Amino acid sequence: MNEKEVQELYKNDAELQLIDDEPVSYDEAAIKEDWVKAMKAELDSIVRNNTWTLTQLPPGNKAIGLKWVFKLKKDAKGNVTKHKARLIAKGYVQQKGVDFEDAFAPVARLETIRLLLAIAAKGNWLVHHLDVKSAFLNGELKEEVYVTQPVGFEVKGKERMVYHLQKALYGLRQVPRAWNARLDKSLKELGFSRCTHEQAVYKVHNPSFILIVGVYVDDLIVTGSSEERIHEFKKKMKSVFDMSDMGKLSYYLGIEVEQTRMGISMKQEAYAEKILKMAGMSKCNATTFPMTPKLQLTKDEDGEDADPTLYRKIIGSLRYLIHTRPDLSYSVGAVSRFMQSPKQSHFAAVKQILRYVRGTVGYGLKYNGGGDDKLFGYSDSSYGTDVEDRRGTTGMAFYYSNNLITWSSQKQKTVALSSCEAEFMASTSAACQALWLRNLISDLMGEEAQVVKLFLDNEAAIALTKNPVFHGRSKHIDTKHHFIPECVERGQVCVEHVSGNLQKADILTKPLPRVKFAEMRSLVGMDDLHKDVNTTGESVGPVLTEFTGGKRCKE
Structure with a gap:
């Protein structure tokens, strides 16, 4: 295949760069010194961790093959920061119930990460980033697992022998669960407890300080009211795991984070x-x-x-x-x-x-410091906008301390017979999200769960949430959508009216005219983060204020 045919096969520069920079086999990597060093570093990490022992394969057992996977680690600007070689087990040959039991491991939702950043911005806390090196190698296996020797690093004279795994290896189906169990045990030994409403978040409540840790596989973000306690936590974690202290959180899961004295900004x-x-x-x-x-x-x-x-x-x-x-x-x-x-x-x-x-490549979200700890949301819906099936779109947006933390735009699963019904169904979905957020915030901060204000721009839907009479316009609505009146009756959610011009969820339900779209984008909290920088390098974005039009809820 000539060069022209290769370029035709891989149509964009990103894929061509992938071919040039990242080897696809051991033979390609073995001719470059950087990749050889990366492979040796991976094997050294495995040996230091006492991951395996060389042995004869017992009769009746089958060894799982291994392969090398190569990846260039880059920063937000695309600069290469590290050559990473990973030894992967061919776990696709394993069978559930025979070779392993559980493979699931929880990770923090991205909306949870945004909530943690909003909490940190509100309290003027710094957010730190920790990376566990070869995290999955720390998981302890319960099953008998044997693997072949890695290509290019066979022990001379013992090429027919295999490795017996004492600890997990990347690629095995049970590895995520094993690593999560090990991390969970270590954090609890350090005094942390797992959040009831978010299994990948841990917290410590003390009369003098609060510490919160969010887990996404091998990436840990930690924040809290005491910098001294955070540094103590880092030292203890480094004594348990081989970790990299990344300092202040600046780049996480493809999200660029900037922390200043004015708040925290996020963009991609x-x-x-x-x-x-x-x-x-x-x-x-x-x-x-x-x-x-x-x-x-x-x-x-x-x-x-x-x-x-x-x-x-x-x-x-x-x-x-x-x-x-x-x-x-x-x-x-x-x-x-x-x-x-x-x-x-x-x-x-x-x-x-x-x-x-x-x-708008430089646009993103800005979380300002201060605030009142209040959680409130907006719910809206379009009515019969899809010409194929006449279903509407539900939009919701929730704010904590005036900072946008979660939003959603989803097509409704039921055809509504009126705009009131469409808004009512949307408010029920928003109520479910509101309950989860209020309970999670209460769990993280150690405070009593607050009443969540939910703003709607449809008076009929508001009346239906407060007085669920089964009259001709509502008797046919599915039972599951009558969940919000119970939330209102129990005092968990308070529904208020907001003008359509200030309905922040409107941008999530339909395409808006360009002027209206620009107004709603700014109202939601989006802005160009390039221009929000003053001469001292500190972000100076606008501070959002909560609109509480209509009748007030009982505090």
């Missing part, structure tokens, strides 16, 4: 640039809105087919970008409905989103 600028490069739209013309107002996307069965692989790849990348870009939630959700059989009309809508990303 580098990731957005990668998406544009992958789609071949790095130099496209920018636009100021992600979707044409009143655009009605349909299945378009007679339309020209689009490349389904590229379409799904772009959509999947955009969905991860939503973690700091609520302004993209509705538009990306709308084009996600056609991944099974994408057409050129759908791809045109995706290109419009990418052009908007190009023009």
